[in-house]
Amino acid sequence: MTELVGLFDANLLSSILRFVAPILLAALGGLICERAGVFNIALEGLMLTGAFAAVVGSFFLNNATLGVLTAMLAGALLALIFAVLAVSLGGDMIVLGIATNLLASGLTIFLLRTIFGVKGAFRDENLKGLGSITIPVVKDIPILGPIFSGHSWIVYLSLLLVVVTQYYLFRHRLGLRLRGVGEVPEAAATLGVSVSGQRYVAVILSGVLCGLAGAQLSLGNVTLFVENMSAGRGWIAVAAVMLGQAHPLGVFGASLLFGLSDTISFRLQGLGMPSQFTGMVPYVVTLLSLFAIQLQKRRRAAAAATAAAPAK
Amino acid sequence: MKPPTGARLRGALRAALRALQAPLIAIAGGMLIGAAIMLLAGHNPVEAYSAMVEGAVAGRNLSNLVSTINRAAPIVGMGIAAAIAFRAGFFNIGGEGQLVLGGAAAALVAVYIPLPGPVVVPLALLAAALAGGLYALMAAFFEFRFNVPLLVSTLLLNYPARFFTGYLVTYPFRDVPSGMNQTNLVPESARFALLGPHTQLHAGLFVTLAIVVVSAFVIDRMVPGYEIRMTGLNSRFSRYGGVDVKRLGYWTMFASGAVAGLVGAIEVLGVLYRFIDGALTLPLYAWTGIMTALLSGSNPIGVLVAGLFFSALQTGGFGMERSTEVVRELSRVLQAVIIMLVAVRASFEFGLGKKGEPET
Numbered sequence: 001m002t003e004l005v006g007l008f009d010a011n012l013l014s015s016i017l018r019f020v021a022p023i024l025l026a027a028l029g030g031l032i033c034e035r036a037g038v039f040n041i042a043l044e045g046l047m048l049t050g051a052f053a054a055v056v057g058s059f060f061l062n063n064a065t066l067g068v069l070t071a072m073l074a075g076a077l078l079a080l081i082f083a084v085l086a087v088s089l090g091g092d093m094i095v096l097g098i099a100t101n102l103l104a105s106g107l108t109i110f111l112l113r114t115i116f117g118v119k120g121a122f123r124d125e126n127l128k129g130l131g132s133i134t135i136p137v138v139k140d141i142p143i144l145g146p147i148f149s150g151h152s153w154i155v156y157l158s159l160l161l162v163v164v165t166q167y168y169l170f171r172h173r174l175g176l177r178l179r180g181v182g183e184v185p186e187a188a189a190t191l192g193v194s195v196s197g198q199r200y201v202a203v204i205l206s207g208v209l210c211g212l213a214g215a216q217l218s219l220g221n222v223t224l225f226v227e228n229m230s231a232g233r234g235w236i237a238v239a240a241v242m243l244g245q246a247h248p249l250g251v252f253g254a255s256l257l258f259g260l261s262d263t264i265s266f267r268l269q270g271l272g273m274p275s276q277f278t279g280m281v282p283y284v285v286t287l288l289s290l291f292a293i294q295l296q297k298r299r300r301a302a303a304a305a306t307a308a309a310p311a312k
Numbered sequence: 313m314k315p316p317t318g319a320r321l322r323g324a325l326r327a328a329l330r331a332l333q334a335p336l337i338a339i340a341g342g343m344l345i346g347a348a349i350m351l352l353a354g355h356n357p358v359e360a361y362s363a364m365v366e367g368a369v370a371g372r373n374l375s376n377l378v379s380t381i382n383r384a385a386p387i388v389g390m391g392i393a394a395a396i397a398f399r400a401g402f403f404n405i406g407g408e409g410q411l412v413l414g415g416a417a418a419a420l421v422a423v424y425i426p427l428p429g430p431v432v433v434p435l436a437l438l439a440a441a442l443a444g445g446l447y448a449l450m451a452a453f454f455e456f457r458f459n460v461p462l463l464v465s466t467l468l469l470n471y472p473a474r475f476f477t478g479y480l481v482t483y484p485f486r487d488v489p490s491g492m493n494q495t496n497l498v499p500e501s502a503r504f505a506l507l508g509p510h511t512q513l514h515a516g517l518f519v520t521l522a523i524v525v526v527s528a529f530v531i532d533r534m535v536p537g538y539e540i541r542m543t544g545l546n547s548r549f550s551r552y553g554g555v556d557v558k559r560l561g562y563w564t565m566f567a568s569g570a571v572a573g574l575v576g577a578i579e580v581l582g583v584l585y586r587f588i589d590g591a592l593t594l595p596l597y598a599w600t601g602i603m604t605a606l607l608s609g610s611n612p613i614g615v616l617v618a619g620l621f622f623s624a625l626q627t628g629g630f631g632m633e634r635s636t637e638v639v640r641e642l643s644r645v646l647q648a649v650i651i652m653l654v655a656v657r658a659s660f661e662f663g664l665g666k667k668g669e670p671e672t
Binding site: 041085089090091092094095096098099100102103105106107109110111113114119232235238239242274276277279280283284286287290291294295297298 | 349353354355403405454458459460461463464465467468469471472475476478479482483599602603606637638639641642643644645647648649651652654655656
């Protein structure tokens with residue numbers, strides 16, 4: 001029992017949302033694409049591009065917020081390329097997604113050398129990171145304090161964006177159009193909604209969100225850029241979209257689950273468990289939860305079939 | 313009656329040219345875009361590309377060409393592994409996990425089973441094929457039994473495999489005195505022989521070539537090959553035609569994973585002589601292999617050519633990094649751009665639905 005309490009000390013609690021935010025932001029982007037009928041597996045590359053651009057922007061403009069804006073812009077730009085190739089030119093989205101990830105990995109390393117003259121990693125004392133916000137009263141509440149207080153503004157924004165995405169997709173006219181394009185593109189087109197227009201919007205939004213996610217990695221969690229620092233989080237986000245059934249709250253829950261298993265695996269490592277086993281945790285948890293979701297789906301479908309009612 | 317040899321030859325030539333057209337245009341476009349990127353970054357593309365060509369094929373005693381061929385072997389092997397699955401419409405992007413499990417299995421068999429070489433080598437290859445094949449089979453099982461999309465499960469399974477093999481060579485099977493995360497050396501009798509006194513080329517290359525030839529034969533000529541192509545083109549149609557898509561899926565995924573496992577074994581027995589944590593994953597063999605399958609439209613002979621080309625890009629990248637200011641990762645950018653251009657032209661039909669979920 002004491003071990004369990006030790007597992008969840010203030011340090012661990014305060015790192016949960018920091019781990020969750022990048023995955024959540026990227027997953028929200030993936031979710032919007034999914035709803036518009038675009039299978040976007042380029043999240044990893046978009047996030048990595050954002051992480052790099054954030055460092056470039058913050059370093060040269062001497063301002064972390066401008067760094068975040070640079071990241072959003074760079075994410076949007078790469079997403080635009082993806083959109084042109086996938087939406088306008090009809091390229092296979094999976095192939096393009098894989099290629100975009102590879103492009104981001106190579107291009108960031110190329111630019112790291114070209115712009116900063118280094119290989120591997122870039123850190124500099126003049127590089128401005130995002131400060132952390134301490135919430136006055138909340139910070140003194142046990143448990144909740146360390147969880148919610150003391151993060152960069154991107155972390156709080158990511159939580160807010162869950163609500164915004166929910167509202168946009170299910171309560172707003174534009175969101176309805178976007179979903180229509182994803183669900184019945186022919187009908188949406190008949191009603192005068194531009195299918196490719198909505199898909200462009202979705203893909204570019206995902207680029208912006210992944211840019212934010214990357215900025216949180218390179219200016220929030222740490223203040224430096226390392227080659228391939230997204231380290232598979234974009235793929236975890238793809239799984240989070242699937243696990244959350246392309247629903248903002250579901251995706252939030254899935255991201256929380258992955259962030260939590262990430263944090264716990266970090267802590268177990270501190271307790272002397274081989275890092276190889278703790279490293280597996282997030283991926284195994286992801287796979288197991290995908291099973292669980294599919295089993296539940298099947299059970300519900302079977303129940304609906306026996307009740308002879310239309311499945312919802 | 314005169315056989316219309318000329319006409320047939322011309323027809324075959326025209327077909328070959330048509331098949332080559334898209335990849336060649338993509339490669340030319342990729343090189344041009346790469347040159348533009350270098351110009352924007354203030355580098356001289358002519359200098360960089362000539363350094364790349366030299367790094368890929370020149371060198372004393374053609375040493376660079378030898379490294380290009382040596383590097384091409386695992387890329388081609390992983391390309392075949394990917395192509396087998398892609399042809400049947402199964403997006404297996406878990407080659408990396410299957411590769412490291414195969415490599416580790418081969419190393420453990422070769423290091424710890426004290427039998428003569430001619431017995432141990434086939435045993436190691438078999439163990440590697442089984443390890444890779446069964447791991448891929450697991451993903452197929454998840455898809456067919458639990459509807460977990462193969463694309464996602466194969467990718468996610470890469471990480472546990474990497475961590476698990478990393479654990480094996482960090483704790484129970486570590487070569488402790490070496491201070492590195494690696495197994496003991498494979499005994500000389502269990503290694504693939506070098507093809508000459510002054511070369512790094514080894515007998516395992518013939519195994520890779522055999523894999524290419526066999527897969528070309530199976531995919532294009534045999535009944536399972538026909539079935540695999542049909543399911544790749546249209547799974548519902550094949551089901552009406554009496555093809556057992558699930559059974560075929562299991563076999564295809566097993567074959568794909570087994571080839572990936574074999575590639576790991578060939579690298580361990582022919583190049584590395586031990587399993588080293590990260591040595592099979594850091595060069596991105598699996599991902600480059602996927603690229604070769606995409607560039608060639610999953611044609612085994614095309615994979616061979618594309619594999620040599622991408623390998624040349626990569627070894628050339630090392631030469632470019634040595635003699636110019638351009639980093640070797642530019643090769644990765646070129647590969648990505650080439651694949652993007654191919655993707656726009658190609659019209660694959662993978663067995664995945666629009667949302668990445670298989671139909672039931």
